[in-house]
Amino acid sequence: MSAIRFLRFLITPLVYFALFAAGIWAYQNNATFHERTDTVVLNLENYVRELTGQGTSTTTQKEHQSHTSTINEGGGGRWVKTRATLYIAIQNPTLKSAMEDAVSQWNGTGAFTFNITTDKKKADVIVSTMDNSSNQAAGLTQMSLDEATGYFVSGKLYLNRAYLLNPTYGYSYQRIVNTAEHELGHVIGLDHSNEVSVMQPAGSNYSIQPADVQNVQKLYSQSASASSTSSTN
Ligand SMILES: [Zn+2]
Numbered sequence: 001m002s003a004i005r006f007l008r009f010l011i012t013p014l015v016y017f018a019l020f021a022a023g024i025w026a027y028q029n030n031a032t033f034h035e036r037t038d039t040v041v042l043n044l045e046n047y048v049r050e051l052t053g054q055g056t057s058t059t060t061q062k063e064h065q066s067h068t069s070t071i072n073e074g075g076g077g078r079w080v081k082t083r084a085t086l087y088i089a090i091q092n093p094t095l096k097s098a099m100e101d102a103v104s105q106w107n108g109t110g111a112f113t114f115n116i117t118t119d120k121k122k123a124d125v126i127v128s129t130m131d132n133s134s135n136q137a138a139g140l141t142q143m144s145l146d147e148a149t150g151y152f153v154s155g156k157l158y159l160n161r162a163y164l165l166n167p168t169y170g171y172s173y174q175r176i177v178n179t180a181e182h183e184l185g186h187v188i189g190l191d192h193s194n195e196v197s198v199m200q201p202a203g204s205n206y207s208i209q210p211a212d213v214q215n216v217q218k219l220y221s222q223s224a225s226a227s228s229t230s231s232t233n
Pocket residue numbers: 047048049050182186192201
């Protein structure tokens with residue numbers, strides 16, 4: 001065995017070990033501050049709200065999105081008109097109140113109107129809670145889209161009790177409201193944004209911003225198919 005070959009024989013396993021360790025490190029860091037977005041079925045889009053870590057930490061979170069359906073690439077989808085009806089099935093007073101405040105805030109913009117119904121059958125979107133401490137999501141929205149028209153047909157919005165109500169994560173009431181506003185933004189059809197926006201994927205630091213209102217107006221000033229095409233850019 002030549003000296004070079006012997007050296008390679010020694011070093012190659014070390015390189016593989018280093019790559020393996022880096023992979024583990026990356027996975028663990030991602031798993032801690034991770035926003036997961038899954039497309040469950042072809043015409044179902046999931047939006048997952050980032051868990052905001054230890055309360056005040058807001059800048060290190062990352063989001064990962066995977067879309068298996070091309071129709072949902074870059075978001076896409078909207079309601080026919082600037083309105084949707086919600087059925088709020090939330091018992092917890094804090095989360096219920098936060099959701100109602102978020103609805104009022106959106107309605108106050110004039111760009112989109114949520115009506116709240118007490119008849120589940122009349123609702124476009126069911127709003128409820130989940131208790132999932134393993135999905136790293138403070139909120140989750142699933143919109144069902146008619147691929148032929150590009151219009152939403154129904155939706156489900158969940159606020160995650162496991163994070164929003166757990167003191168460990170230090171959610172203030174305002175940040176719970178911001179989380180609800182963010183999820184309602186997905187219900188409207190907004191995608192994530194990195195500008196100063198309620199649609200920032202992580203942190204729940206912002207309430208509805210002027211840019212968000214403009215994005216809603218833009219989304220509903222064009223046809224559904226045109227909007228999903230343009231949002232891929
Ligand atoms: Zn989101």
